[in-house]
Each structure stands twice: as structure tokens, then as C-alpha cells.
Amino acid sequence: MILVLASIADTHAAAFAGELPGSASVLTCNDLARGPSRLFHPNFSDSTITAAGRTICVREISAVLNLLPAVFAGELSMYPAEERAYQVAELRALLVFFLSALPCPVINRATPMSLTGPVQNPAAWIALADSAGIPLARLSAGSDRKGLLRGNGPSIEVSSIGGQVVTPSGTAADDYTRDLARRGNFDYLRALYRHEESGIRFLGADSYPDIRSPRNRAALRQYLLRVAA
């Protein structure tokens, strides 16, 4: 079974799960909070969860597509309002454990830093790319202003799934994206670059699987089916 972990409001996720042949199910925080679940440590393989009303043994899960960037307090309406911030932290901790303990492929595996992987914020992507030796675009950020200043101009977007570039640009950006995915241990990665006078330069990245792009969607579907087989 392929699990698609997503927000209850993510209609794209539900549609994507519906497109996967065989059994696939969407798992939401609402399922984890309300549906009976039994997660064991160290005997994790005996664990069960409930997704969309169905009890699933974790041994049945063959792959996970993680489309949940965060646990949203608004989805935890079953708790009193004053309890929700605490329950957000608890469910986040549960998900980090659950996604780490599963032996099957998880795209992308959560870390204690973030549910979408090891990088927390745009400045950290810049520092990661720099540590990988990828040339950086002209960028600046400061605590006295909002966000990252990166100027204008068209960007080049490259996505990598399972170590393969699925939207090649035919430039050095393809190799940079592969390097970055390897260094950060990302199954899915989307990186942005700009062509500056000195060459292709890194602008930013994210590791939240983009299923709205038809090309990425098809590549993710193919990859999931392959690794889940």
C-alpha cells in the first residue's frame, strides 16, 4: 500500500492517491488524532494506524509520499483551543518517529528539523548549497527585513526524484541539483537557479513534492510505483 500523507484540505493529494493503481490511501493528522492507532517501539512492525477508516498494519505500507509541510492546528478541532498548540507538537513528534521508523521509501523522510526534510528555512538552503560547493546567486537577507532579497530575472527550475533529474535544463543546474539532493539526502528536490554573467547561480530550493506540475506528478507516480513494487 502507498500512503499519501497530507492535510485534510489538500484536494490535490486525494486526487493523486486516486490515480495510483491498486491500494493507496491518504493519511491525515485527523486520522492520527481520532482513528485508533497503536505504534510500538521497539516492536514497530507490530504497529497499526487508521487511514480513511481502514486499519493498516505498518508492514503493509510499501511507500509514502509526504505532502505535509507542517501539522496545522486548524485540523485539530477535536481538542480544546488551548490544547491545540501542544497537540501540534505531539503529532509532529509522532510523525517524525513514524516516518523515521518505516523501513519503506518515504518521499521525503521527515527529520526533527522539519516534516519536509533537513532544511528549515531559505537561508539554510543557501548555506547547504554553499557547503556543497554550488555557486550562489547575488542574494541577501537581514533580520531587519522580511525574507530573502534575490532581485529580479527569469529563473531556471530543476526537479530531482530518486537521484534523477526529471526536468532537465541542459545546464550545470542539473548537476548542481543532483549534488544537492545527494548531500541533503532528498528523494525529491526542486531547485531554482539564475543565469548570471558569471554562470548558473543557485537561488533557492524546496523539498515539498510538487504534484501540481504535470511533469513532476507523472514522475512521482512512476517513482512511487517502482519503489513500492
Next chain:
Amino acid sequence: MILVWGLPQDPSTRAVSDWLRRWNAPVFFLNHAEIYRTAVSMTTQPRLSFEVTCGARSCRLEEFSAAYLRPYNYRDYPAPETASELPSKPAMVHHLISAWAEYTPALVVSRPSAEGTNQSKLYQAIEIRAAGFLTPESLVTNDPAAIGEFHARHGSLIYKSMSNVRSIVKELAAEDLEGKVLGPVQFQERIHGQNIRVHVAGEECFACAIETDGADYRYADSRLVPTSLPADVARRAVRLTRRLGLPLAGLDLILTPSGDWYCLEANPNPAFACFADADCVAQAVARLLLEARLPLREAPALSEA
């Protein structure tokens, strides 16, 4: 140059800073309570560089060979009364310093990713077992029948947060569950034995036995006595600390009457100052920070400190 980011009145921060001062180490102390006066900027040209300014003092983060980071929750400090007095946004200060700290080649005690490992206690439990310690059997459930079965199997259970929020351990009593709407809760078999706190700094271990009757020694009457660890247990403690990517950790161990060693959790930024051997831990941390400078500049002979 060594960066220390924390509160001057925090005993652990002060203890490490005191040792660094005693060794005349060049230290840039960034007072976390002054976060509303602290500004951080990042530029990528001509190379990636971060600049920190606090009042009239400023420095470039890439000049540091080591850092000891013990920031607190800035929301605990009073903010300036008017927005115009705010030179920076504290959350951005944290983001930018964290971005540097995660990927710098400098020694960081501790990097944000390593520091984050106790945000999920069961994630840590996987690493603890991989390092060779036993961990208590745990169940996360919202199913009363499952709790009943687990309780019957283990006799006595404790329950505690899965995250590092409100992390207080309690022993389960039947009435605790009555009339409650349960979300997923973490239950653990209660392990009885000798509580031992171990601080690992690099390769060094400092152990302290804790005499207590409480389920959570932090909130019960307890007595701390320095002790030593068997060599193989010390090796496991160092291995675990390395697996978690931590140069410094506070491990909560239990030695059972049958001689088994359990590790309950690893504190990635321990407040070690209240334990026996606190001064030795502070000295070991300061030495780690100082030795990170060796490739850049000759360090003083530590034995003369």
C-alpha cells in the same frame, strides 16, 4: 574566535565562559536577552557571509572556529514598547544564526539538527537502541483497549510527552484516563533501577547517580552522587552522542537490578550546572571549543589553567 550565545546568568553558559576566560580564549559573547537589539545579515557576495551586530559590537560568523549556543525562547523577554525601537525581528535572528550553525565547518555545540533530536523522543529512541542501549517498551495510542493490554503486560506504566513540550513524566493511575478524550499518548513500561545522569563532552563522560523515589527525578526530591561508568557503557554513551551529531549531551540512564543499562533520553543542550562534576563538564566543553581553534592558532597548555 569563539562565539557564545546565551544568557550571562545561565549557570552552564557562565561555567563554560569562565573556563574560556581563564584560558584567555578570544570570546564573542552574544547576550540572548539582547535579541531585540541584535541584528544579523547575510550576503552571498563575494562569498557567503553572515554579520552579527549587537549595539556597537559586530562580527562575522565565518570568523568563528567554534560556537556554544544556548539560546532561549525570546518571547520570554520583554520586547521594546514601540515598533520603531525594534531594529530586527528575533525570529530572523534565529533563522540566520541557525543557517550558519548548521553548515559551518566550525565546531558547534550543538548544530540545530542535532539539537532538534529531542523534539521527538521516540525518534531519539531509535538512535538510542542503535547505539547499544536498551530502551523501555513504548506504545503510542489513543485506544483504551490497547492501553489496558499494555498496562496488564507491564504492571506499571508511565506516560509522557512525545515532543519536548511539557515533558513531565507521570505514573499511570486508572483514574488518569477516566472521562478523557484521548489523542495519541506515549506510554512506557516503567523501568526500576538506579537513575544515572551522564554528561558526554566529546570523548569524556561524567556520571552522577541520582537517588530518588519519583518517576521523574527533576520534579522529585533527589540526591546527586558522582559515580563512574563501566568502560563499555561509557563507549556506548559516546557512540550515542556521536550518532545524534552532538558534541555535548546529557543522557538519562537506568541501571536495573539485573545489570541492564537503559537509556531514557538524550538531552541535546543539557543544563549541567546543577549536577555533580559540573565544573569538569564545563571545562571539557570549553576545551572542545578551544581545541577547535588548534588548526588556526596554537592553543595554550590546558594543564596550566
